[in-house]
Amino acid sequence: MKNKTSLLLMELLIMLLVFALSVAICLQVFAKAREISASAADLDSAVILAQNAAEVLKATSGDIEAAQALVESPYRLVLTELPTSAPGLQQMRIQVYLEDKNLFSLDTGWQEAEKL
Amino acid sequence: MKKQNTYHSPAIGSSSLLVIFGVLCLTVLAMLSLRTTLTEKQMAQVSAQSVSAWYQADLEAQKIYTRVQNGETVPEVVLAEDTYRYCVSISQTQTLEVAVKNEDGHWVVLRWQTVAHPEEPNDTLPVWQGTA
Numbered sequence: 001m002k003n004k005t006s007l008l009l010m011e012l013l014i015m016l017l018v019f020a021l022s023v024a025i026c027l028q029v030f031a032k033a034r035e036i037s038a039s040a041a042d043l044d045s046a047v048i049l050a051q052n053a054a055e056v057l058k059a060t061s062g063d064i065e066a067a068q069a070l071v072e073s074p075y076r077l078v079l080t081e082l083p084t085s086a087p088g089l090q091q092m093r094i095q096v097y098l099e100d101k102n103l104f105s106l107d108t109g110w111q112e113a114e115k116l
Numbered sequence: 117m118k119k120q121n122t123y124h125s126p127a128i129g130s131s132s133l134l135v136i137f138g139v140l141c142l143t144v145l146a147m148l149s150l151r152t153t154l155t156e157k158q159m160a161q162v163s164a165q166s167v168s169a170w171y172q173a174d175l176e177a178q179k180i181y182t183r184v185q186n187g188e189t190v191p192e193v194v195l196a197e198d199t200y201r202y203c204v205s206i207s208q209t210q211t212l213e214v215a216v217k218n219e220d221g222h223w224v225v226l227r228w229q230t231v232a233h234p235e236e237p238n239d240t241l242p243v244w245q246g247t248a
Contacts, residue, residue, distance in 0.1 A: 004128070007128060008128055011128060011129070011131060011132060012131050015131045015132055015134075015135040016135075018135055018139065019135050019138060019139065022138075022139040022142055022143065023142065025146075026142045026143065026145070026146040029146040029147075029149070029150055030146060030149060032150065033146075033149045033150045033152075033153040034153075036150075036153040036154060036156070036157050037153040037156060037157075039157065040153065040156045040157040040159070040160040041160075043157075043160040043161065043164055044160050044163065046164075047160075047163060047164045047167050050167075051167060054171060085179055086179055086182040086183050086186065087182070087186060088182045088185060088186065089178060089179060089182040091175065104164055104168075106167065106168050106171045106172075107171065107172065107175055108171055108174070108175060109174075109175045109178040109179065110178065111178070111181070111182065111185075
């Protein structure tokens with residue numbers, strides 16, 4: 001009887017250790033999954049922001065203030081004018097930043113207002 | 117008669133079974149959630165790539181349009197019935213088709229459309245013809 005009890009206690013102890021180890025590993029996996037999900041959501045938001053900014057720039061023939069007004073914290077929009085390859089065409093690089101990380105960038109262009 | 121108090125200890129191995137079941141459930145849940153988020157990340161990257169490709173093609177089309185407006189002869193542009201037509205590739209299955217016209221000195225965009233060209237299914241079956 002005493003042997004059976006001690007065997008049972010030993011088994012319980014080992015099972016408790018195994019369970020604690022597996023919980024620790026699974027929690028790390030959950031944390032990693034949450035991190036990946038957050039970065040995917042950030043990328044989606046950055047793509048939408050950049051697209052909106054590109055369409056505003058094209059519609060207003062380069063109104064940078066109107067494009068910047070679309071930005072929501074914590075994202076940051078960086079607009080860089082690119083050298084034009086053809087007279088009458090304006091080009092701009094739109095970059096979306098979160099803290100110091102560049103999430104997404106795209107180049108867009110539009111006709112100068114006088115040409116329309 | 118004296119009543120004998122018998123003590124029945126829990127069966128050895130029952131806690132092991134419970135813990136194994138719990139660990140299995142936790143592991144499956146963790147793997148499924150990781151798989152789901154990896155798929156989400158992949159979808160976000162494909163979407164970003166698709167948007168980037170479209171705007172790249174759009175910029176290229178704008179450049180060609182500007183060159184046509186400036187009177188340059190562009191090899192990709194076809195002139196038919198006073199209408200300039202050209203295509204810019206977006207991806208393997210999509211192209212941006214453009215048609216512009218000069219009406220009395222005023223340029224009009226007749227078409228600026230993304231057209232999908234789905235890949236043709238490969239319905240050929242390589243069969244041995246009997247020759248060496």
